[in-house]
Amino acid sequence: MSSNPLGIGIDFGGTSVKVGVVDGYQVIAQAPPLATPEFDGAPPLIDAIAGTISCLREKHPAIAAIGAGMPGFVDFEHGLVHGLTNVPGWEGIALRDELQQRCNLPAQVENDANAMAYAEWKFGAAAGCHHIVALTLGTGVGGGLIANDRLVRGARSAAGELGQTSIDYRGRKGAYGNLGALDDYIGNNEIAAEAQQAYAKSGEHRSIEDCQPAMLSKAAANGDPVALSIWRGFAEKLSCALLNCCYLLNPEIIVIGGGVAKAGAVLFGPLESHLRDQLGDVFNKHLRVVPARFGNEAGMLGSARIALEEAGLV
Amino acid sequence: MSSNPLGIGIDFGGTSVKVGVVDGYQVIAQAPPLATPEFDGAPPLIDAIAGTISCLREKHPAIAAIGAGMPGFVDFEHGLVHGLTNVPGWEGIALRDELQQRCNLPAQVENDANAMAYAEWKFGAAAGCHHIVALTLGTGVGGGLIANDRLVRGARSAAGELGQTSIDYRGRKGAYGNLGALDDYIGNNEIAAEAQQAYAKSGEHRSIEDCQPAMLSKAAANGDPVALSIWRGFAEKLSCALLNCCYLLNPEIIVIGGGVAKAGAVLFGPLESHLRDQLGDVFNKHLRVVPARFGNEAGMLGSARIALEEAGLV
Numbered sequence: 001m002s003s004n005p006l007g008i009g010i011d012f013g014g015t016s017v018k019v020g021v022v023d024g025y026q027v028i029a030q031a032p033p034l035a036t037p038e039f040d041g042a043p044p045l046i047d048a049i050a051g052t053i054s055c056l057r058e059k060h061p062a063i064a065a066i067g068a069g070m071p072g073f074v075d076f077e078h079g080l081v082h083g084l085t086n087v088p089g090w091e092g093i094a095l096r097d098e099l100q101q102r103c104n105l106p107a108q109v110e111n112d113a114n115a116m117a118y119a120e121w122k123f124g125a126a127a128g129c130h131h132i133v134a135l136t137l138g139t140g141v142g143g144g145l146i147a148n149d150r151l152v153r154g155a156r157s158a159a160g161e162l163g164q165t166s167i168d169y170r171g172r173k174g175a176y177g178n179l180g181a182l183d184d185y186i187g188n189n190e191i192a193a194e195a196q197q198a199y200a201k202s203g204e205h206r207s208i209e210d211c212q213p214a215m216l217s218k219a220a221a222n223g224d225p226v227a228l229s230i231w232r233g234f235a236e237k238l239s240c241a242l243l244n245c246c247y248l249l250n251p252e253i254i255v256i257g258g259g260v261a262k263a264g265a266v267l268f269g270p271l272e273s274h275l276r277d278q279l280g281d282v283f284n285k286h287l288r289v290v291p292a293r294f295g296n297e298a299g300m301l302g303s304a305r306i307a308l309e310e311a312g313l314v
Numbered sequence: 315m316s317s318n319p320l321g322i323g324i325d326f327g328g329t330s331v332k333v334g335v336v337d338g339y340q341v342i343a344q345a346p347p348l349a350t351p352e353f354d355g356a357p358p359l360i361d362a363i364a365g366t367i368s369c370l371r372e373k374h375p376a377i378a379a380i381g382a383g384m385p386g387f388v389d390f391e392h393g394l395v396h397g398l399t400n401v402p403g404w405e406g407i408a409l410r411d412e413l414q415q416r417c418n419l420p421a422q423v424e425n426d427a428n429a430m431a432y433a434e435w436k437f438g439a440a441a442g443c444h445h446i447v448a449l450t451l452g453t454g455v456g457g458g459l460i461a462n463d464r465l466v467r468g469a470r471s472a473a474g475e476l477g478q479t480s481i482d483y484r485g486r487k488g489a490y491g492n493l494g495a496l497d498d499y500i501g502n503n504e505i506a507a508e509a510q511q512a513y514a515k516s517g518e519h520r521s522i523e524d525c526q527p528a529m530l531s532k533a534a535a536n537g538d539p540v541a542l543s544i545w546r547g548f549a550e551k552l553s554c555a556l557l558n559c560c561y562l563l564n565p566e567i568i569v570i571g572g573g574v575a576k577a578g579a580v581l582f583g584p585l586e587s588h589l590r591d592q593l594g595d596v597f598n599k600h601l602r603v604v605p606a607r608f609g610n611e612a613g614m615l616g617s618a619r620i621a622l623e624e625a626g627l628v
Contacts, residue, residue: 073594073596082596130469131468131469131473143562145562145563147461147462147464147466147468147473148461148462148464148466148467150461150462150464152461152462152562152563153462153564154445154461154563154564154565155444155445155564155565155566155600155601156564156596156597156599156600157564158564158594158596158597159445159461159562159563159564160562161561161562161564162561162562164561164594165557165558165561165562166481166554166557166558167480167482167483168481168482168483168484169481169482169550169551169553169554170482175594176592176593176594177591177592178557178561178592178593179554179592180554236483237483239483240480240483240493240494243479243480243492244479244480244558244562245562247475247476247478247479247492248457248459248466248473248474248475248476248479248558248559248562248563249459249466249468249473249562250467250468250469250470250471250472250473250475251468251469252469277491278490278491278492278493279490279492280387280472280478280489280490282387282396282470282472283470283472285470286469286470287469
């Protein structure tokens with residue numbers, strides 16, 4: 001038996017909601033995932049989450065706090081979900097209070113990329129660092145920043161939106177009217193579409209399914225010149241946004257996670273070389289660029305930890 | 315007589331070094347400026363600064379700490395000057411210790427834009443805010459960031475280099491090999507050169523002196539279409555870098571100072587409209603964009619304050 005207080009970590013996604021029991025840096029139990037689109041808006045889904053937590057507590061009575069990692073804008077201070085990417089019906093939901101009331105446990109809601117950054121800082125690749133840029137590469141680019149040993153949430157918990165930062169002041173118009181947003185260049189869908197075009201140019205027809213990042217990673221590892229050039233372009237664009245983070249925040253470490261990070265050397269190689277080539281000495285010498293320690297469980301680990309800390313339990 | 319402990323604030327520039335006696339938000343006395351280029355490297359200039367401080371202390375015995383605001387990379391923690399923009403001979407100078415030994419007072423060295431941000435936060439336009447982006451527009455663009463009520467210095471005190479952030483991932487190559495650095499688009503010299511070209515295109519020859527930002531501000535205020543378009547372009551490029559700060563840090567306030575900020579409405583109008591048009595609601599609603607309260611004295615005020623605080627005197 002562990003003597004640590006346990007936390008509930010909720011990994012909220014557009015496809016599924018995963019609820020796990022967290023002990024330090026490990027998810028020690030997980031309930032069957034809830035299918036997000038099957039629920040008609042927030043209240044029934046919150047009911048189901050509360051029911052799931054109740055079941056988990058029967059087996060794990062040491063559960064003492066609930067943390068939810070949400071894919072979108074949350075107001076950490078007030079426990080509100082402003083709105084979620086790809087999940088309708090979640091505008092202005094007081095998720096923290098709803099969970100607290102239904103489960104009678106202290107709860108917190110946090111942006112999922114912030115939760116991932118927190119997990120990597122407390123238990124993972126960035127342990128012991130004070131100034132951290134963490135990001136997840138997937139459908140979009142999520143970011144979490146730590147400066148002076150504190151998560152940077154900003155005025156309304158909206159900080160860390162790396163995917164909305166611009167890499168071209170005259171670029172494509174993005175979700176908020178913003179020009180050149182990184183998400184619109186290196187999100188999963190953009191990469192797949194770009195690869196499909198590049199293959200077509202080289203005389204090869206590929207379905208969009210065969211142009212997903214996982215396929216492109218394999219192809220690049222086998223020396224496929226089209227796939228390699230896609231990853232080089234990816235690295236060029238991502239490095240611009242990360243250079244901006246470096247010049248603004250002078251981090252000790254950049255931690256890269258999310259499905260696309262599995263591309264490995266074909267991504268990290270050109271990415272690190274772009275960064276090194278464009279950073280002044282002071283920034284360069286003290287910077288490490290590393291893959292995340294945790295995978296999909298990072299959001300659960302981080303949000304559970306934040307909830308336990310805020311409740312004064314760890 | 316004031317009962318506050320007084321600080322020395324040093325405003326170190328490529329043309330002159332100004333040494334002032336600081337009481338809270340006021341410079342209550344100033345020594346005659348030292349002509350930077352007349353000194354052969356760091357040691358004689360440090361001697362002259364120490365001599366100046368010694369004179370000021372005779373009249374102001376309450377002086378209790380020395381803060382130096384430096385135009386370049388400094389290591390705050392170790393009190394080192396790594397190197398200064400436009401001032402040769404200042405690589406690897408232990409300025410803090412040199413000042414402490416010669417003056418027998420606690421001293422600190424800080425980046426000048428950080429010092430400006432600190433002054434605006436403690437006494438100026440950003441008083442009471444917790445998340446601040448401050449910048450100075452001049453020969454280059456300097457930045458100072460405050461998150462969670464603390465100056466963001468980063469791993470090696472190099473944070474806040476807004477002028478080195480990129481607005482175009484395929485842009486011009488800058489000082490550190492970095493592509494699209496803001497400084498290379500809206501520094502004083504770049505603006506003047508751009509204006510000269512634009513006037514030439516419209517059939518008017520203007521000397522580079524007549525294309526300086528101050529002249530362009532006057533011309534724009536009088537409705538000169540070329541000058542107006544230069545400021546619109548300036549606002550477009552600057553807004554890109556500031557949008558990146560907003561999406562990364564979610565600040566409550568952006569404080570803009572430096573000589574170029576005197577352009578006033580011809581700059582602030584289009585700048586604010588670019589920002590508002592490209593920010594998501596959560597970011598937009600809680601953001602103010604304001605001119606700095608302090609002018610050239612900001613560096614002295616901020617660096618003196620930091621030195622007094624670090625010494626535990628305020």
